[in-house]
Amino acid sequence: AQSVTQPDIHIxxxxxASLELRCNYSYGATPYLFxxxxxxxxxxxxxxxxxxxxxxxxxxxGFEAEFKRSQSSFNLRKPSVHWSDxxxxxxxxxxxxxxxxxxxxxxxxL
Amino acid sequence: xxxxxxxxxxxxxxxxxxxxLRCDPISGHTALYWYRQRLGQGLEFxxxxxxxxxxxxxxxxxxxxxxxxTGESVSTLTxxxxxxxxxxxxxxxxxxxxxxxxxxxxxxxxxxxx
Numbered sequence: 433a434q435s436v437t438q439p440d441i442h443i444x445x446x447x448x449a450s451l452e453l454r455c456n457y458s459y460g461a462t463p464y465l466f467x468x469x470x471x472x473x474x475x476x477x478x479x480x481x482x483x484x485x486x487x488x489x490x491x492x493x494g495f496e497a498e499f500k501r502s503q504s505s506f507n508l509r510k511p512s513v514h515w516s517d518x519x520x521x522x523x524x525x526x527x528x529x530x531x532x533x534x535x536x537x538x539x540x541x542l
Numbered sequence: 543x544x545x546x547x548x549x550x551x552x553x554x555x556x557x558x559x560x561x562x563l564r565c566d567p568i569s570g571h572t573a574l575y576w577y578r579q580r581l582g583q584g585l586e587f588x589x590x591x592x593x594x595x596x597x598x599x600x601x602x603x604x605x606x607x608x609x610x611x612t613g614e615s616v617s618t619l620t621x622x623x624x625x626x627x628x629x630x631x632x633x634x635x636x637x638x639x640x641x642x643x644x645x646x647x648x649x650x651x652x653x654x655x656x
Contacts, residue, residue, distance in 0.1 A: 466645075476585075476633070476647040522585065529598050530575055530635070530645055534584035 434459045436525050438533035445513050446541045453508040453536050455523030464526040465506040467497055470535075471519040479521075482506060493517070515540045544568075546648035548634050554654045555624055563619040563651045567636030574617050575645065576609060577633040585633065591617060624655045 435458045445451055457463055467479040480491025487499040497508045506523060518540045523533045547566040555561050567574050576588040587601040591611045602608070606625075611617040621628055631652050635645040 468647075475649045476635075478644050478646075481644060526645075529587060529590045530637075531587060532577070532585040 434463075434525050434527050434529075434531050436523050436531055436533035438521075438523055438536050440536045441534070442537045442539065444539040444541060447515050448512050451508075451510045451513045451517070451538070453521050453523075453538070455506045455508065455533060456504050457506060457523070457525045458504065459525050459527055461527065465497075465499060466524040466526065466530075467491065467495070467506075467508050468522045468524060468532075469493075469519050470522065476522070479508070513538075513540055515542055546634055546636055546646050548632075548648035548651050550651060551649065552652045552654075554656060557626060557655055558623055560620065560622045561624055561653065563621075563632050563634075563653070565617045565619070565634030565636075565648060567615065567617070567634070568646055569615075570638070571636035571646075572614060572639055573637045573645075574611060575635045575637075576617070576619050577635070578603075578630045579633060579650070580630045588619070588632075621653075624653075626655045629653055629655045 437456045439454050465482040468476045469479050470476050479495050480489050482489050482499045490496050495510050499506050520535045520537050522535045525531050549564045574591040577585040579585050589599040589609050593614050594611050606622045609619045631650040633650045635647045637643050637645040
């Protein structure tokens with residue numbers, strides 16, 4: 433069965449600092465991987481996706497993620513966090529159905 | 543339509559009543575998903591449709607929950623004899639095909655059972 437683990441429930445970073453959110457997945461074949469962001473009172477918005485090819489994918493708002501098959505990971509990164517990045521971030525894996533992790537709540541200190 | 547539309551946006555119901563939640567996916571999207579998000583929690587998979595059939599309904603919490611989809615378009619999630627633990631935001635998403643290209647989410651229906 434497919435599953436996603438986001439080990440960090442809450443993360444706090446200072447504005448301007450770098451960010452890495454962890455995601456580990458379990459899936460039997462080559463996965464389709466996604467990162468979504470949910471801002472307070474907002475719907476879910478796709479940040480980026482990995483289907484195949486280059487293992488480093490670029491997304492919107494300056495985010496990127498790297499697929500590492502050997503580690504079953506798809507960590508999300510941003511070099512310099514902005515206060516507006518405070519939100520909840522969800523990693524997801526797709527294989528028929530779309531399965532989400534439990535999310536990481538990001539707080540940005542000014 | 544331009545996006546995934548869910549109705550109603552908010553629903554308050556009395557315990558024991560039945561409720562119907564509606565999802566209008568993006569036109570042409572064959573895959574449709576329902577999720578439940580309790581306050582402060584992640585997204586809990588309920589069911590997904592490919593066309594009008596439901597290959598995976600493993601997430602439906604009990605037989606009080608059912609869903610249908612007609613005409614590869616609108617889907618309805620029905621909760622019978624609602625309980626307070628059913629209070630949550632119910633999210634619908636659609637994507638172009640089963641292989642799951644980008645899934646587009648609606649704004650959700652906030653269900654409160656009193």
